[in-house]
Amino acid sequence: MRIDIISVVPKLIEGFFAHSIMKRGIDAGHVEVVLHDLRDYSLNKHRQVDDYAFGGGAGMVMTIEPIARCIRQLQSERHYDEVIYMTPDGETFNQRTANDLSLAGNLIFLCGHYKGVDQRVRDLFVTKEISIGDFVLSGGELAAAVCADAIIRLVPGVLNDETSALTDSFQDNLLAPPVYTRPADFEGAKVPEILLSGHESKITEWRFEQSLARTKERRPDLLKNSSF
Numbered sequence: 580m581r582i583d584i585i586s587v588v589p590k591l592i593e594g595f596f597a598h599s600i601m602k603r604g605i606d607a608g609h610v611e612v613v614l615h616d617l618r619d620y621s622l623n624k625h626r627q628v629d630d631y632a633f634g635g636g637a638g639m640v641m642t643i644e645p646i647a648r649c650i651r652q653l654q655s656e657r658h659y660d661e662v663i664y665m666t667p668d669g670e671t672f673n674q675r676t677a678n679d680l681s682l683a684g685n686l687i688f689l690c691g692h693y694k695g696v697d698q699r700v701r702d703l704f705v706t707k708e709i710s711i712g713d714f715v716l717s718g719g720e721l722a723a724a725v726c727a728d729a730i731i732r733l734v735p736g737v738l739n740d741e742t743s744a745l746t747d748s749f750q751d752n753l754l755a756p757p758v759y760t761r762p763a764d765f766e767g768a769k770v771p772e773i774l775l776s777g778h779e780s781k782i783t784e785w786r787f788e789q790s791l792a793r794t795k796e797r798r799p800d801l802l803k804n805s806s807f
């Protein structure tokens with residue numbers, strides 16, 4: 580999978596992909612992440628990528644030309660499954676979207692800034708609009724990094740133990756069960772006996788029950804359309 584991220588401040592998230600699971604996935608060749616500085620696509624001598632809004636009002640709007648140039652350049656080199664615009668008025672990102680997008684070959688993430696992009700960018704180039712929640716960030720970069728993280732860790736081979744993504748919260752509309760490690764007894768706070776028993780099927784059953792109880796208590800909305 581290849582992910583191209585278009586931004587006016589790519590440095591903001593450069594370090595994010597240089598560590599931990601993201602780095603491992605990239606180094607192992609499972610995924611390629613390419614950051615593009617939108618200013619490199621501006622023909623303006625000041626490398627300007629924004630302008631005043633027609634009709635007035637506070638805040639600058641990102642102009643269409645540099646964005647069009649960047650997206651067209653990328654699309655001339657390979658096919659992209661989606662051109663995703665990160666925006667608070669997009670569809671809310673969730674594990675299902677992460678699963679779907681992890682099957683893609685190539686993705687473009689366009690990060691908004693200021694008052695956002697000229698509407699014609701959305702009309703002409705964007706195929707999907709994603710929000711990471713009902714709050715407004717100063718730019719789409721962190722949102723793009725959040726989505727890229729959730730997607731990349733699902734790409735086969737990125738996680739050490741393939742099954743660990745399958746037991747994540749949300750993967751089957753259930754929150755993950757509690758986990759424990761050594762010591763088995765911390766100042767009297769003990770690990771549940773069942774986890775020390777070595778009885779695999781009983782442990783699986785216990786984890787499922789814990790998941791279900793936790794989901795009922797914290798996120799009953801997740802259970803509405805499930806068979807549990």
Ligand code: ADE
Nearest residue numbers: 665666710711715716722
């Ligand atoms: N850009 C600014 N706020 C955002 C949000 N909540 N989700 C995605 N992109 C954004």
